[in-house]
Amino acid sequence: MQRRSFLKNAMVLGSSAFIGSHAQAWPDSHLRISAPGKKIGIIGLDTSHSEAFAKVLNTATAEAPYNGYRVTAAYPYGSKKIAGSYNRIPGYIEKVKGYGVAICADIDELLKQVDCVLLETNDGHLHPEQAAIVFQSRKRVFIDKPLGANLKEVEQVYEAAAKYGSSFFSSSSLRYTSAIKKLKEDAAFGKVVGAFTFSPCTLEPTHEDLYWYGIHGVEMLFAVMGSGCKMVQASHATDVDVATGIWEDGRTGTFRGTRSGIYAFGGEVFGEKRNMVLSDYEGYEGLLNEIVRYFETGNVPVPVQETKEIYAFMSAYQKSKQHRGKPVELHRF
Known part of the structure; x- marks a missing residue:
């Protein structure tokens, strides 16, 4: 038909x-x-x-x-x-x-x-075109992952938003698990000195490797580490991708994306005073709460630089993988 x-x-x-x-x-x-x-x-x-x-x-x-x-x-x-x-x-x-x-x-x-x-x-390939139409209307929009299928397309989304004077919010629901919320509210935890996260990482040939599904675990990593990553090194095997980032202040954060074994999300955060295990997927309610708050106020809940770095991190991983694990600096935009 x-x-x-x-x-x-x-x-x-x-x-x-x-x-x-x-x-x-x-x-x-x-x-x-x-x-x-x-x-x-x-x-x-x-x-x-x-x-x-x-x-x-x-x-x-x-x-x-x-x-x-x-x-x-x-x-x-x-x-x-x-x-x-x-x-x-x-x-x-x-x-x-x-x-x-x-x-x-x-x-x-x-x-x-x-x-x-x-x-x-x-399909992230369609996001720049579709987002631009919404931006022209000046209506508030949540853009689900991934913003694009590669970093060039992600940049196009930001350029279109700037052109039409619009904002948008984008995030994985894994940012809003109870453990991450507790971590941000618990002053006794102290400064985050490092983290390890994991998630399924199925591949879609039309997208960069981590963009399609590994982004969930990468979002968790940045939710606890914050922005400031300067370099990424890749380790790749048939059923696993490991991306290790070095932050400007010397901290390290690692994401492990899997294509075999148990289907789960999680990780561990290392703090100055104690460590915390991150919980698995808990549903969409936490994310929807933030989306509604954004629709109500226009305040984007995730810092723009942090979202940009998530995609720059994943693309740096792609380049490092292509160069057999050579460390690659993040592209700033």
């Missing part, structure tokens, strides 16, 4: 299904009309994040900490080249329609209906 016909049919079916059945299938609390200024649009239904975010927000009780924000519209596309992503689009269309989400034919149509945006497209 051609994309235009498919989307037209999906929109017609979405409207009739919502009117005819979902009002009965879901409790009234799940079909509340969004408060003014709190309508969220999703770009990209090619990732599980889209369905998960819509579910959490649109089924939240009035007491939930999301201040009435709901996903009301979505544009499905989305990766066109990564089969594992675009094959999921039809299924996720049906799932988000079940939460009362309208399907739009293009991004411009979506922007007319919403107040803020979750850019969820799984």
Whole structure:
């Protein structure tokens, strides 16, 4: 079926299904009309994040900490080249329609209906173009990982934001685990002197190695170490990538990305007074709290320089790997 016909049919079916059945299938609390200024649009239904975010927000009780924000519209596309992503689009269309989400034919149509945006497209190659359209609207936007498929594309996202005078927020949910939150609030821990993190690190040939999934563990590393990394050295094997960074103050931080063994996230932080073990993935609620706070205030919760360094770190790893483990300095932009 051609994309235009498919989307037209999906929109017609979405409207009739919502009117005819979902009002009965879901409790009234799940079909509340969004408060003014709190309508969220999703770009990209090619990732599980889209369905998960819509579910959490649109089924939240009035007491939930999301201040009435709901996903009301979505544009499905989305990766066109990564089969594992675009094959999921039809299924996720049906799932988000079940939460009362309208399907739009293009991004411009979506922007007319919403107040803020979750850019969820799984394929980082599409982020510079899609983000630029949102930036022109001056609507606040959360851009899911990765910002691009390589550092050049990440720079393009920042350049577009600067051109249109817009801001954005981007982060992995692993930044907001209870252990990392506790670490930041516990003055008795003392200064972080080093850290080790790990996560799954599946590869996608169209993206730099750590961009596709290893970014989760790298985000954890920077969440506890902060910015200031100056150099990265790579160690690579078939089932593992190890990236060791040296910070300007002499501290070291290491990320281990795995493609075999147990599927888990975690690590350990080394402090002046004691150490702390980092917890595994705990869900999207912590991240969604920060997204809603950003939509409300416009204050980006992660320092811009820190997010930039995360991508510079991963690209420095790529270069070090290509040069058989030679240390590579981070590119500043």
